[in-house]
Amino acid sequence: MKYRLPIILVLLITLPLLLLAWQSYRLLNNEKAVQQAQFTQLAKLRQQQSINIIKDYFNKHANQWQSQIPQWSLTESSLNQIIHQSPKINQLFLIGTDKQRDYPIESTQYSKSTHHFIQRMQTIWDDPERLFSNDQQYDQESQTIAPPNTKNFKRKTSNFLSSTPVKTVTKNASPSTRSGWAMWHWESSVIVIYWHQYADDKIIGIELNSSLLMADIIALLPDTDGSVEQQHYVQRLINGNGQIAYEWGDKKLNFTQQKNLHSTLLPYPLSTWQLEYFASPDQQQAFGLISLLLLGIFAILLFSMGYYLYQEYHREVHLAAQRVSFVSQVSHELKTPLTNIRLYAEMLEDSLDDEPKSQQYSQIIVNESQRLTRLINNVLSFSRKAKVHLSAINIDEEIHQTVEYFIPGFKLRHLQVNFQLNVNQPIFADSDGLDQIVNNLLSNVEKYAVKGKQVDIITEIIPVLEPNSSAYFILKIRDYGKGITQHAQKHIFKPFYRVDDHISEGVSGTGIGLSIALQQAERMGATLSLTPVDQGACFEFKLPIKDLN
Amino acid sequence: MHILIAEDDPLIRQGLTDLLTQEGYQVTGAEDGKVALAQYQQHKPQLIILDIMMPELDGYSVCRAIRKNDEQIPIIFLSAKSEEIDRVIGLEMGADDYISKPFGIREVVARIRAVRRRYLASQVSTVEVSHFKLGHWMIFPNQLRAKTNDGLNSVDLSLREVCILKQLSNHPETVIHRDRLFDHCWGYDHSPNSRTLDQHIAKLRKRLEPDPKQPQWIITVHGVGYRYEP
Numbered sequence: 001m002k003y004r005l006p007i008i009l010v011l012l013i014t015l016p017l018l019l020l021a022w023q024s025y026r027l028l029n030n031e032k033a034v035q036q037a038q039f040t041q042l043a044k045l046r047q048q049q050s051i052n053i054i055k056d057y058f059n060k061h062a063n064q065w066q067s068q069i070p071q072w073s074l075t076e077s078s079l080n081q082i083i084h085q086s087p088k089i090n091q092l093f094l095i096g097t098d099k100q101r102d103y104p105i106e107s108t109q110y111s112k113s114t115h116h117f118i119q120r121m122q123t124i125w126d127d128p129e130r131l132f133s134n135d136q137q138y139d140q141e142s143q144t145i146a147p148p149n150t151k152n153f154k155r156k157t158s159n160f161l162s163s164t165p166v167k168t169v170t171k172n173a174s175p176s177t178r179s180g181w182a183m184w185h186w187e188s189s190v191i192v193i194y195w196h197q198y199a200d201d202k203i204i205g206i207e208l209n210s211s212l213l214m215a216d217i218i219a220l221l222p223d224t225d226g227s228v229e230q231q232h233y234v235q236r237l238i239n240g241n242g243q244i245a246y247e248w249g250d251k252k253l254n255f256t257q258q259k260n261l262h263s264t265l266l267p268y269p270l271s272t273w274q275l276e277y278f279a280s281p282d283q284q285q286a287f288g289l290i291s292l293l294l295l296g297i298f299a300i301l302l303f304s305m306g307y308y309l310y311q312e313y314h315r316e317v318h319l320a321a322q323r324v325s326f327v328s329q330v331s332h333e334l335k336t337p338l339t340n341i342r343l344y345a346e347m348l349e350d351s352l353d354d355e356p357k358s359q360q361y362s363q364i365i366v367n368e369s370q371r372l373t374r375l376i377n378n379v380l381s382f383s384r385k386a387k388v389h390l391s392a393i394n395i396d397e398e399i400h401q402t403v404e405y406f407i408p409g410f411k412l413r414h415l416q417v418n419f420q421l422n423v424n425q426p427i428f429a430d431s432d433g434l435d436q437i438v439n440n441l442l443s444n445v446e447k448y449a450v451k452g453k454q455v456d457i458i459t460e461i462i463p464v465l466e467p468n469s470s471a472y473f474i475l476k477i478r479d480y481g482k483g484i485t486q487h488a489q490k491h492i493f494k495p496f497y498r499v500d501d502h503i504s505e506g507v508s509g510t511g512i513g514l515s516i517a518l519q520q521a522e523r524m525g526a527t528l529s530l531t532p533v534d535q536g537a538c539f540e541f542k543l544p545i546k547d548l549n
Numbered sequence: 550m551h552i553l554i555a556e557d558d559p560l561i562r563q564g565l566t567d568l569l570t571q572e573g574y575q576v577t578g579a580e581d582g583k584v585a586l587a588q589y590q591q592h593k594p595q596l597i598i599l600d601i602m603m604p605e606l607d608g609y610s611v612c613r614a615i616r617k618n619d620e621q622i623p624i625i626f627l628s629a630k631s632e633e634i635d636r637v638i639g640l641e642m643g644a645d646d647y648i649s650k651p652f653g654i655r656e657v658v659a660r661i662r663a664v665r666r667r668y669l670a671s672q673v674s675t676v677e678v679s680h681f682k683l684g685h686w687m688i689f690p691n692q693l694r695a696k697t698n699d700g701l702n703s704v705d706l707s708l709r710e711v712c713i714l715k716q717l718s719n720h721p722e723t724v725i726h727r728d729r730l731f732d733h734c735w736g737y738d739h740s741p742n743s744r745t746l747d748q749h750i751a752k753l754r755k756r757l758e759p760d761p762k763q764p765q766w767i768i769t770v771h772g773v774g775y776r777y778e779p
Contacts (some may be wrong), residue, residue: 340561342652
């Protein structure tokens, strides 16, 4: 019971805090998800812009070549001339209808560059079909949209990287001719081929100058200009070998956090290339930081409130304890003068003549000092829990002695006591407790039931009725006053409750008598209850009899 | 019987001394623990009443010191604090009983009689004082009780009352002079108010005579004393 309030306080503080923390955690997660989605969207958008630039570049060149190639004469000298004239063209090759290489013509004296070219194109000489081997696999649409499963795609394409063409796609100008791009890595460089198949199945292939091509693409892609728009993100182009080809945007950022990184594979023909996008994590953390701060402030507020409440509670408890201790201290201090009043009044009474008036006066002093004694004992019993001393006592005698103290006062009020004491044996009980119970019950009779003229004091023993139950000692104190109303019966044993009607009017009392009597009864393992009677009130004290041995 | 009362409040000490003297005991008072121990050594009382809260030496210490010498002597504690009593009983400090303040004189008298009775009963060496007859009562001096022959009624008596009854019973149908009763039951150096004896007789009659107004056994001989008519 002592710790109930602190526990409630702790719960009151921790529960909302936990709830709040959980909510914030969820909110933070949601926010993160939203931010992630926004980030992905933005990343996709920005990447798409770059991709479009690259795609446009390739499309434009494809169109150029498509219009130029049919006008070329396929003689060796004119092809040689084309190579020399166009800086974009690294080398050319021509494959005849018999799938054999027509150009560069088979010879024993190639120039060094031609020799290298023939070497790196070996896979095409072996099987020219490889140029467009992926014809069926990719159509126009799949080129523009990033493959849904980039991981698988990466793996698949990386297999091609060694020296085989990655993919080829037709761009059918007419049913008889087709053309497309082929691209692969050779050693550390990249090979980009534009090929065109004539109606007679001859294939012409242009190996483009890859450095020039890269330079073109890089020139088209945005520059790092430090503009506000470029802050907070950085993009880079990764080639098929995993090397960074170009990087732009906010150079201060590093590609460190996986969650802020978004990579997309480039479309045909640079399918093994990747575009990586990385955004600044700052904006994301800001929200988390703010909510954490708010949560912290709220927690501190709650804690200080709880601490304040606890302090208040503690103070109250302390004050109450102080009051109780003060009351018992005062009561103790009252005991010495009271002892003297009682001692000398009783001795005076003993030594007085039978003169009725002086007898009566001293009787009153004695009675009142006894009343004060009871009052003080009640207050003290209420403020501390006394130990129970069970001992075998001659219970009838004990009760008789206690009642004796009341008889003079009762006589003054014309109240007659009827004893029916039927227990002629020692009973295990707490003599002080029993004394207090009888005192408090009789003092109620004196206060509220004088008009009944009589009070019965009955003791008896109820023998063992069932095998497993014990015998009981019963004490009944019954008056013939007004009785106790149904409503009041529920409350009379509660501390500080006083029956509020005309009977109790003008009668002083603390309202703790019955509750102390009940407490004392329970302490010695007995019960105290109100038993129904026709007239007045009857209190029954019921104590299980312990074997004296 | 000699009783030592150790109590620091002079009024309580005085009151108890008067009360117990009236009962027929010889009483010595002590105002603190040290004096109490000195008085104990000097007078060798047969019963000790100890207040717990005392200057110089508290009741517990006095009790311990006395118990070292004598394990038998009855000791009764007086206390204003019931929780102290708990401790006394709990520690089994050797107290025979306790009286909590504020107490009534009947309680004090009853408890002292009870303790004395127990003490005498436990003493093997106690001289068996034989009981004697008075009217239809049998008086048992060691028990401080008068009982009817059938054993149904029992009356508690003080030491002094037993003494008076003994004097009367020993000389049936003889007038016992007031002075003789005083000398015997109050002592030679004691000169109480002559009414004291009459009050004692009145109280005895109240309890023992079937009709106190028309006494059968304890008869007043005016101007001289009393006579027992068996």
